[in-house]
Amino acid sequence: MSLSDLQAETTEVLARLVRFNTVNPPGNERPAIEYLAGYLEDAGLRTELLACDENRPNLVADLEGTGDGPILCYLGHVDTVLADPSEWAHDPWSGDVVDGFLWGRGALDMKSQVAAEAVAAAALGREGWRPANGHLRLVFVADEETGGDVGAHWLTTVHPAKVRCDMLINEGGGEVFEYGGARRYGVCAGEKGIFRFKLTAHGAAGHASIPRTGDNALLKLGPVLDKLAGAKLSVQLSEAPAAFLRSIGEDPDDPAAALARIEAADPALLTLLEPMFGVTLTPTMAHASDKINVIPSRAYLKIDCRVPPGFGEDAAHERIAHVLGADGRDFEIEFTEKVMGNSSPTASPLMDAIDRWVQANDPGADTVPVILPGFSDSKWFRDAFPDCVAYGFFPQRHMSVLEAAPLVHNADERIDVRDLGFAASSYVDIARELLG
């Protein structure tokens, strides 16, 4: 299929997907998954629905070859976060195309990638292509946005043989940005761990009308919030961020200077990139007295702490001690969630194939490994299949990371339709190159 045909068909499939309301919770992904199954069956793929919850099935679709070889999997989730139509310029479930953009919840995260992957596989299937070496597999899942209990986590745990793969392309990377005079496409090679904790201050209760009778625990949180607000990032460099700095021409042995240069060149870019270089502490919840006239004897903050892959709870403790200093000993720290980060090696045949594709299709551009500050289903595949190399890659050439990133989970989510064809063609070409 030509690039313009791929663009037209991916735009159509994405519009159909956007019109299925799959806001999770409750998800209700069945109609969207059944539509995709029918679309791929018509193109010659073998499909199977696997469900933990009957309203929320997952789809596995295979294009099998004859020879031995790797299984290349294209993964995507069809659920979305919620949307408030009153905040949008166009209805979030319309799939309308206006001025070259397709609008709707999921237009970036990530019905667009699902559509591009499906159209690529359908185009290959319809023209009679079958892998000479290996196997092309598509896995479209429910329930990513609330953690994958009936989606990728369940599939990789209960049906590992059906979703096993050697190479995986998922969400989390691919938008272009410019740095040092060159265009760069991020390929997401890992995601940070989550070490959320509760920080509690203790005092003594008293009557609020006589302030000095008690020892107000809430007031003790003020200096903590000040310190968190003023804390400068301390760098803890893991493999992918070090490779990132090298590939944009910066020195990973002097990361502080590298980050200062990125900030000088483009402060908005540094805001997006910075979290991959270290532990972040973000206070998001607070609680003190249950009554307005009682001085609280306890007050706490809940802090969302993210740790780069390769580092664990020790790194979180070090960061807390560094930010709070000696005063930190006055507070009780209790971790409520501990999830290690995960990553794939940045050097692999899949990375080489992505890199060659970018260089061939955007001359002068290159790829750079990045780390996702948040969570994706890649974690479940890396956990279940330790040898699987998983990357986030959905190439967007016409919409930069600075334009796209703020729209994810936000109002007016939309995508430049030219990027739909661009991405679909990447999935056609990469499958042909790796599977023959």
Ligand SMILES: [Zn+2]
């Ligand atoms: Zn997503």
